[in-house]
Amino acid sequence: MTKNKLKNLETIDKQAFCQDLINWFVEEMRNLPWREDQDPYKIWVSEIMLQQTRVDTVIPYFNRFMEQFPTIEVLAEAEEEKVLKAWEGLGYYSRARNLHSAVKEVQEKYEGRVPDNLKEISSLKGVGPYTAGAILSQAYGIPEPAVDGNVMRVLSRILLIEDDIAKASSRKVFEKAVRELISHENPSYFNQALMELGAIVCTPTSPSCLLCPVREHCAAFHEGVQHELPIKTKNKKQREVHLAAAVLKDESGRTLIHKRAEKGLLANLWEFPNIEIHLPFKTEKVQLKEILKTEYGAEVELGEMVGTIDHVFSHLTWTIHVYEGTLTELKEEKTDLKIVSSEQIDIYPFPVSHQKMINQFYK
DNA sequence: TATTCGTGGGA
DNA sequence: TTCCCAAGAAT
Incomplete structure (x- = not known):
């Protein structure tokens, strides 16, 4: 009775897919301020800001934030009002308050070191499944999935997954796919490359398949149905x-x-x-x-x-x-x-x- | 599981 | 204009 949603995982050449994807990322990745080093704090802040927010919007906020709160210690000791002021205009303000609260916890409970394991980092306020995987893979090289909207769109096409990505339960399907595909040599680049591909090439309305480094691995491209994916139900009126x-x-x-x-x-x-x-x-x-x-x-x-x-x-x-x-x-x-x-x-x-x-x- | 949480940009 | 979207999490 259980329908095999990940049928195309059996036929994809995982090794070649990872290699093509990561080689493309090495050549094409954008220079972003949080990619200058692997400081877990910077990666953490960037990932919180990037939740439901465009890269171009985040960049100036991130730079100002790092200037004002350069370390976990500084942010932990800041007043909440200052943190909210730095977040002003960015939206979803509970992100700022949760980040501030979590940074205080890291400062007190972990001596200022961002946890390097799933259990502890997931327990921090504002750190959900995506953010936990993003930090663990990018800061510590741990092969944990970081499934965001980009990853669901890209993989829905590559593996022809027809689950409704608007449903919360669908994320688990894509996490399972990532666990099968992820490069253990470079999980950081693998995760970032999937997102970067979604942001630059495998876009929602008009994917640039002719520029895609992994189109030969893409089931939707071979079937000519890339425009039909992902499946996503509409949201309600305000x-x-x-x-x-x-x-x-x-x-x-x-x-x-x-x-x-x-x-x-x-x-x-x-x-x-x-x-x-x-x-x-x-x-x-x-x-x-x-x-x-x-x-x-x-x-x-x-x-x-x-x-x-x-x-x-x-x-x-x-x-x-x-x-x-x-x-x-x-x-x-x-x-x-x-x-x-x-x-x-x-x-x-x-x-x-x-x-x-x-x-x-x-x- | 479905709703609540912002904002600005682009089709 | 209207709609959707953009590196989701909390409840």
């Missing part, structure tokens, strides 16, 4: 959320900002005070003024709506109606509220949606 936000200034031109909750969307980042609008209650302006008083202890004079910010996340969209106003009184001193000047505001990490508000309505 949920729409409406917000009303207030850019409030006190008599000296400073503005009120609020630190978001420590869990959930944009956790621990800062924002302008805002509320989600549920229709069809009072007008949003009245709701906003009311919440500012009850939840924030802020007495305000609100003007008319001055603009709209639209922002798209992967799973929802925000439409923010922006109100300007005057802060006349702030009753309590709360740690998640601050009144800051235009110079001080640059210290705080904001999501891109609120950076837009700073640029358009504050500075």
Whole structure:
């Protein structure tokens, strides 16, 4: 009853495949800042940043991050707010908080040395199956699979694997394939070459098969079905959320900002005070003024709506109606509220949606 | 297992 | 415009 999904593993010339793949990588690999040496810390940071994020986007963030936090020791002793600020604009901010937490654990529990075994490295926050394999193979030469989206796309074509790569369970199929194929002489280059091939040649929509170093090993190429793979089900449409936000200034031109909750969307980042609008209650302006008083202890004079910010996340969209106003009184001193000047505001990490508000309505 | 977690770029 | 995507992990 068990269908043999990896039928083409029996016929592929594994030795020749590895050789063709790695020889290509040696010639064509891009010069990337985290490839300058095999520092496990640099590889670790790069792999976290690269999760669901393009190489071109990561490069400047990685360089700045390494300048600011050059070693595990430095990062372990940094304030979380500084780490989030360095991550500002990169997205998926729990990556930064998990990395910071895990680096602290490595510093304390392993004397600052990144673990070189699957059990320990996998126990670190933010290190899942892919990242564990990437670090172990690239930093320590251990033949562990590092299966990301590239690897699933490439191998789905080479081995004609028709599992839905959108399903979490499919990753195991590809890990099994990698365990059969991986070069034990150079697992680092093998893993990186599969990803590099996916990024440069074996691309999602129009693979450059004529430039592919392993096309003679590729079942999909021989069948002419490379455009039909991988199989991937579509994702759902985003949920729409409406917000009303207030850019409030006190008599000296400073503005009120609020630190978001420590869990959930944009956790621990800062924002302008805002509320989600549920229709069809009072007008949003009245709701906003009311919440500012009850939840924030802020007495305000609100003007008319001055603009709209639209922002798209992967799973929802925000439409923010922006109100300007005057802060006349702030009753309590709360740690998640601050009144800051235009110079001080640059210290705080904001999501891109609120950076837009700073640029358009504050500075 | 399915959903939640960002952002910017390209088809 | 709309959709998908890009070196995934946590829950």
